[in-house]
Structures are given as structure tokens and as C-alpha cells.
Amino acid sequence: xxxxxxxxxxxxxxxxxxxxxxxxxxxxxxxxxxxxxxxxxxxxxxxxxxxxxxxxxxxxxxxxxxxxxxxxxxxxxxxxxxxxxxxxxxxxxxxxxxxxxxxxxxxxxxxxxxxxxxxxxxxxxxxxxxxxxxxxxxxxxxxxxxxxxxxxxxxxxxxxxxxxxxxxxxxxxxxxxxxxxxxxxxxxxxxxxxxxxxxxxxxxxxxxxxxxxxxxxxxxxxxxxxxxxxxxxxxxxxxxxxxxxxxxxxxxxxxxxxxxxxxxxxxxxxxxxxxxxxxxxxxxxxxxxxxxxxxxxxxxxxxxxxxxxxxxxxx
Numbered sequence: 001x002x003x004x005x006x007x008x009x010x011x012x013x014x015x016x017x018x019x020x021x022x023x024x025x026x027x028x029x030x031x032x033x034x035x036x037x038x039x040x041x042x043x044x045x046x047x048x049x050x051x052x053x054x055x056x057x058x059x060x061x062x063x064x065x066x067x068x069x070x071x072x073x074x075x076x077x078x079x080x081x082x083x084x085x086x087x088x089x090x091x092x093x094x095x096x097x098x099x100x101x102x103x104x105x106x107x108x109x110x111x112x113x114x115x116x117x118x119x120x121x122x123x124x125x126x127x128x129x130x131x132x133x134x135x136x137x138x139x140x141x142x143x144x145x146x147x148x149x150x151x152x153x154x155x156x157x158x159x160x161x162x163x164x165x166x167x168x169x170x171x172x173x174x175x176x177x178x179x180x181x182x183x184x185x186x187x188x189x190x191x192x193x194x195x196x197x198x199x200x201x202x203x204x205x206x207x208x209x210x211x212x213x214x215x216x217x218x219x220x221x222x223x224x225x226x227x228x229x230x231x232x233x234x235x236x237x238x239x240x241x242x243x244x245x246x247x248x249x250x251x252x253x254x255x256x257x258x259x260x261x262x263x264x265x266x267x268x269x270x271x272x273x274x275x276x277x278x279x280x281x282x283x284x285x286x287x288x289x290x291x292x293x294x295x296x297x298x299x300x301x302x303x304x305x306x307x308x309x310x311x312x313x314x315x
Contacts, residue, residue: 007033009307010097010106011313012085013249015042016293019114020300020309021071022301025175027310030237033106034073034080035099041066042114043284044293053293061141065293090256090276098214107203107315108278111257111265112300115284115291119242120152124208127129131249132219132239137161140241141168148173149239150222152205153182157190158243165241166196173198173237175205200235202227208240248285257281264288272303278314280307 007026011018014036025032039045044062051059070080087098094105118133120127127132134140137151141164149169151162154176165172174191179201181188191197203224210219219235248263258266260276265281267273272280282303283296 005102005104006094007031007104007106008094008311009033009108009304010035010104010108011110011112012097013037013042013112013114013285014040014070014285015044015072015283015295015302016082017067017112017114017285018042018110018304019073021110021112021282021304021311022078022080023069023072023076024301024304025307026073026078028167028304029077030308032073032078032102032312034078035083035085035097036080037113038084040080040082041070043116050293059216065169083251088252088256090279093278094111096279108165108311109280110272110300111274111281111285112296112303113252113278113285114285114296115246115248117242118245118247119182120207120244122207124210125205125240125242127212128208128210128217128219131217132210132238133242135166135242137241137243140239141165144169144239147238148236149241149278150175150235150237151241152176152247153243154178154183155189155245156183157245159187159245161241162191162197163187163194166194168232168311169196169239170194171198173200173235175203175224176202177204178202178241181289190244200224202234203238206232209234246284246288246291248288250285250309260288262288272299272306272312278310 008030011034022032022034044066080238082101087183089096108222145168148171151174162172162174205222205227207223209221224233250263280300280303284291
């Protein structure tokens with residue numbers, strides 16, 4: 001970046017959407033700048049094997065795929081900066097983007113900040129995250145072969161995760177705070193017909209239980225609270241998967257960009273354009289339906305092409 005800290009295209013986020021946008025805008029000689037954020041590579045860096053990304057017949061590790069994408073973007077002139085965006089001003093052009101005490105300007109911005117899994121927000125959940133607690137069955141299910149696992153949630157995501165986990169675990173128990181589920185009928189039927197899956201309704205997790213010896217932690221079960229009686233019980237299990245939805249990383253843009261009720265950025269139909277001209281959104285930050293690496297990459301390509309055309313028309 002020049003000494004004036006100005007870019008034609010500034011991309012916020014470095015998952016499949018952001019890096020694909022960087023590849024395309026780089027090839028268009030726009031010299032994009034990518035602010036990678038606190039988790040360079042996005043959610044895929046905490047994913048083990050990815051088997052459904054086209055072009056990798058035998059699968060590829062998540063971090064390896066993101067490293068490859070980053071190098072490809074850099075090959076076409078992208079500048080990847082390990083920086084977190086702390087503020088934006090889209091009220092006038094060029095746009096202003098702040099990273100703590102550093103200020104940058106940009107002619108156009110592509111937002112690809114992704115989404116994060118919603119968690120239970122209990123202290124013991126954080127303590128055992130990665131030591132039995134997970135927010136991604138497809139990432140970590142393999143580690144629970146022939147073990148007892150729990151899934152928290154009552155929607156399609158929870159039911160899909162539970163179904164998937166039966167490939168590995170000996171027993172899967174779905175825990176839900178109500179006795180009715182939000183999941184689609186077809187998913188509910190599929191799960192109820194799976195002999196490996198059990199249900200515990202009107203229950204919430206009060207604490208994750210386990211042992212600690214130095215830095216070694218092992219989850220052994222959970223403490224459950226009955227939502228009707230308040231009664232506490234314990235349940236033995238080796239794994240806990242939290243599937244209560246995702247939260248788009250859009251706090252920075254509240255009051256500036258149009259969002260739906262859960263915070264996903266709203267783009268124009270058939271486009272990645274937001275309500276502010278020159279600002280585009282790609283990937284999970286604007287996609288509550290698919291949330292796949294390949295759809296994120298596709299929308300990153302769309303955002304790059306739209307940004308290029310917009311810059312051409314507005315230069």
C-alpha cells in the first residue's frame with residue numbers, strides 16, 4: 001500500500017469469499033488490500049478435512065486450502081495484511097477504514113467478515129472448547145469414533161449434525177430447551193428414524209463437566225437443568241456439539257448497512273451490492289442459507305467483478 005494508505009479495493013476478511021475476491025480483483029490489476037482479521041483464513045482454518053470443494057478429488061485440509069488461496073491472491077498482486085478493522089466510515093468517498101490508530105482509505109470495499117457459531121456462553125464451555133466441546137460436527141466428528149456425544153439445538157443444523165455424527169459416535173443425544181423442534185419435517189423424520197439418536201427435551205446445559213490435569217483437559221459429561229422444574233441432573237458423554245445457529249460478524253456495520261433481523265447484510269437481488277454504492281458483501285456475512293466454502297468463493301468472485309465494473313463506471 002502506498003504511504004497514503006489508499007487502495008482501489010479494500011477487502012475486509014480473508015476466508016474463501018475474501019480471498020477469491022482478492023484473486024479476481026488482483027487479476028484485474030486493482031491491487032487489492034486484504035485485511036485478514038483475527039482469524040486469517042476464516043472458519044476453514046479450524047476445519048480438518050474438506051472433501052466437497054471441487055478440484056480436490058481426495059480432499060484437502062482446511063488450513064492448506066486457505067494457504068493456497070492466499071498465495072494465489074498474492075501472486076496476482078494482493079496485499080494481505082494481518083490487521084483487524086475497528087471502524088469504518090461509508091458516508092463519503094473515498095471510504096475510510098480504521099485499524100486501531102491507523103487510517104486507510106478505499107475507493108470500494110468488499111465485506112467478507114463471515115459468521116461465527118453461536119455458543120452457550122457458559123464458562124465451562126470455553127474451558128473445554130477443543131477438549132470435547134465443538135461447534136462443527138463435520139470438522140471434529142471423526143475424533144469421537146465409538147463414543148457418546150451430545151448435540152444442542154432444535155433446528156435443521158442440529159439435526160444434520162446429529163445425523164452426521166452417527167457415522168462416528170456410538171450414541172448421539174439431542175438436547176433441546178423445548179419439546180418442539182424448529183427443524184423441517186423431513187429432517188425430523190430422518191433423525192427420529194435413526195436408531196443411534198436419542199432425545200432429551202426441556203433441558204438446557206448448565207455446565208460442562210470434566211477433568212483437568214495441568215494443560216490436559218478431558219470432558220466427561222454435562223450438568224443439565226430442566227426448563228420446567230429447574231431440577232439438575234448429570235449425563236455422561238465424551239463430546240458436546242453446539243448447533244444453535246450462527247451470528248454474522250457485522251457489528252462494525254450496524255446503522256451503516258442494511259441488515260436483516262439477525263444481522264446478515266442485505267444485498268440487492270442477484271447482486272453482492274449493499275445499500276451503499278461501492279460497498280459489496282460476499283460469503284457467510286450475507287448468506288444464511290448455504291454457508292459453504294464453495295458458495296462463499298462464488299460470491300467473492302461476484303463481488304470482485306461487480307466492484308471492478310463499479311470502479312470503471314465511477315472513476
